[in-house]
Amino acid sequence: MTQTRIVLNPKYKPKAEEILEATGIDNLSQLFTLLLVNYGDCLVNCLKHSHQLPIQSSLVAQTPTQNTLQPPSIKPQLSPQAKKFAPMGSF
């Protein structure tokens, strides 16, 4: 079998090892192959059409801060009351 060697930047090695541990994948070569086969097309789509990225629901639910919190808001101190308009006087 013809092999192709791939160089992994050392700074990403901890992340890769974290994935190996979490998934039970045996080694970096298998990890790369799995990523390529299962997510290669997805990567291309993400980069080409990022503005229309569909979000897979059950996965999004795992990122709670994005979905449970709303941006802060500022409300009027008094509830708005309809007033009869009169031209502005001097100021």
Place this chain on the structure above:
Amino acid sequence: MNYAYIQPVYGLSYPPSNGFVSPQHGQIRPRVVFDGGNRFVKWIDPNNVVQCLLSVVKEVSEYQWKRLKPDDQSVLIEIDGKRFVIGRLAQELGGEPTFQTDKCQLASILALAAIQPNPGQTSVHIQQMIVALPNTLNDDDVAAVKRIANHPLTKEFKRNGEYITYTVGEVVPVDETEPAFHYALNQGFFSFPDAKNAIWDLGGGTAIARIYTPNGTMIHDAEVILPGTKALAQQVAVEMKEVYSLDYSPSLQGIMDAIARGDCLYGTDKLDFSSIFEKACDQWVESARREIRSKWAQHLPELGEVLIVGGSADIAAPICATSGDRFKIAPSPQLFNIIAMAYQE
């Protein structure tokens, strides 16, 4: 539990899931809002908390970099072999305040402070970055902020020692007063929503007042642009030097900080410039009053209210007092713009 699809923050809608599994789901931020003001840089972080830093940038040497002690009022950035400090520490290291340069040209550095991945992630894809500009018709300013977008490429930098890989899909410039107008209208801040209303944004560099029709059209001829607190600080500095017989010029940053604190005490000697500031304010208010009356003469009979926002809003209090509540200062005026931007449609 809702497994149909999750409505993202900021009201942006996505098509329902079609079974397409994206491995980057946690890396996407649909919208990031960024206000790189002359005095403060503000943004809303991934936890929906408003963040605010002094708008000062300092590029530092490798040796200085190794001696830096991080703090919560500063952000440390390493990008393209350069090292920058943004915020309080930059000011203390003699960095240049944004109000003394061109904030749009500095935007590509300042905006890095706002590029934060979602919790637990080291990569972020920002689909839209909304950036406030004094005037979106200024092509140079627009071009400068649009350079932040890099899609489909990715770029890497270090923020506070952490590697971040980011892509910004699109930069959307908005006029500084526009989100505030729409937000104020939608939240019921205006007592006469069917009339023309105005936003007056009093900031460090400029004080911009704009009138909008009920449908959100800005009346271009009624735009009033006055100097902000920087001009007041300059006047104070000149007079302080004379009054206190100083052999140096007081720093504008120090004066503006004292004004923001409300104590008008400058430096370690605590030089009191409150009477000088009061006089300068009176003159500023008078000139603002004249300019607004003149520029808005034909609109005043149809004008509902003027909502004052921005970090220097309190300076306009004398005008509010004599206007019969038609000029009014927004609650949390310093944060009004950035929060309004988060709700901009």
